[in-house]
Amino acid sequence: MSGIDFVFVLGTAVILLTPGPTNTLLAAAGLAQGVRRAAPLVAFELAGYLVGITAWGLFLVSAQAVYPWVGIVVRVASSVYLAYVAVKIWGAASAQATARKAPIGPAALFVATLLNPKGLVFASTLFPAHSFDRLQTYIGSILQFACLLVPIAFIWIKFGAALGGQRSRFINPENLQRTAALVIGVFSVSIVGSAVRLSLLPG
Numbered sequence: 001m002s003g004i005d006f007v008f009v010l011g012t013a014v015i016l017l018t019p020g021p022t023n024t025l026l027a028a029a030g031l032a033q034g035v036r037r038a039a040p041l042v043a044f045e046l047a048g049y050l051v052g053i054t055a056w057g058l059f060l061v062s063a064q065a066v067y068p069w070v071g072i073v074v075r076v077a078s079s080v081y082l083a084y085v086a087v088k089i090w091g092a093a094s095a096q097a098t099a100r101k102a103p104i105g106p107a108a109l110f111v112a113t114l115l116n117p118k119g120l121v122f123a124s125t126l127f128p129a130h131s132f133d134r135l136q137t138y139i140g141s142i143l144q145f146a147c148l149l150v151p152i153a154f155i156w157i158k159f160g161a162a163l164g165g166q167r168s169r170f171i172n173p174e175n176l177q178r179t180a181a182l183v184i185g186v187f188s189v190s191i192v193g194s195a196v197r198l199s200l201l202p203g
Helices: 006-017 021-033 041-066 070-091 106-114 118-126 135-163 173-200
Strands: none
Touching: 006 118, 006 135, 021 041, 021 106, 021 135, 041 070, 041 106, 041 118, 041 135, 070 118, 070 173
16 A cells, blocks of 8 residues: 555544444543543554454455455445434434443453454455455555544544543534544445445446
């Protein structure tokens, strides 16, 4: 992977910013423990994503070598999942959020991230072609992914910590969730478009 892939960077940032199980735990940790004490959890989020993304990526490379249509099916499935997430986030935007007061452990965050369906989205639609069969491309993609994940993880921790103090009139959970729902909905449609283009390529 040479240089910066702006589609990869933008898409990855959007997905990482979207509310989900991992981000919910990070925000809860920030609220319950504060930014400083919750900061080490970022390393466990990164580890969980790296293991999950790599496992999915290697599986897809092997599967597509035998069944070329697997890539199209996975893209469509990812799009459906993202559309479901967008609807769910929008519907829950006005619900009152409840935060966990118990400390969030590293193991809980790692497992939640490892099982997070976002890992499949990253591996199947965002990581550049040949990321999982060319070491140089893989390393470049992972480094860019890590550079995006770390500051975004801290944003979620800081957001959770801020909720323990004064709430902003405009930046609040409801507006954040609805904005995320719109963005992820648009991204879902774009994935369908990529699947259609892939299906039209000559075999």
